[in-house]
Amino acid sequence: MRPLKIVLTCALGLVLAGCYARSVPTGINIPAPDFTIHDSDRTVTLSQLRGKIVVLNFWATWCPPCIKEMPSLVGLQKKFPANDVTVVAVSLDDDAGDYHQFLKNQNIDLLTVREAGQKTNSGVIAPVSSRYGTVKVPETYIIDRNGVIRRKFIGAVDWSQQEIVEYLSRL
Secondary structure, rough: OOHHHHHHHHHHHHHHHHHHHHHHHOOOOEEOOOOOEEOOEEEEEHHHHOOOEEEEEEEEOOOOOHHHHHHHHHHHHHHHHOEEEEEEEEEEEOHHHHHHHHHHHHHOOEEEEOOOOOOOOOOOOHHHHOOOOOOOOOEEEEOOOOOEEEEEEEEEOOOHHHHHHHHHHOO
8 A cells, every 4th residue: 555655646746746847937037038029000129118017918819818818907007107017918810800800899908019920031930929938828928127027927817916016016
């Protein structure tokens, strides 16, 4: 009976360690990759936001958790002056019509831009989201005033939570 207990304990430890290791994001406390995204409405360049806290959110209109999260991102932006905290919502929608219709229907009052992909010198598409390591949406990065990634949130977040507001206030 004892060997089975040891095996089960070790297996549980490996499973828990594996889950924890995968939930701790890489790329924290490193400079955020700079980017410029152009769409039909605007151009957003991360380095132009230096001096502000940036809440960089990757989302899409076809993503139910993203849709659910969007009102709390709008609410978060309203809690902070735009010169202090700026929410940048980068849509991964391929269809510009879906993107624009969503913004209009939901009255999204945020700095938004649609990432259709960018070509590198070698001709390979290298979207901004992939440079951040985003593999699914929504994902959000908290970038401090010096351009350093401080937190990464995987999945939808309720941005009205007091601990998040306090965290951003302390950065």
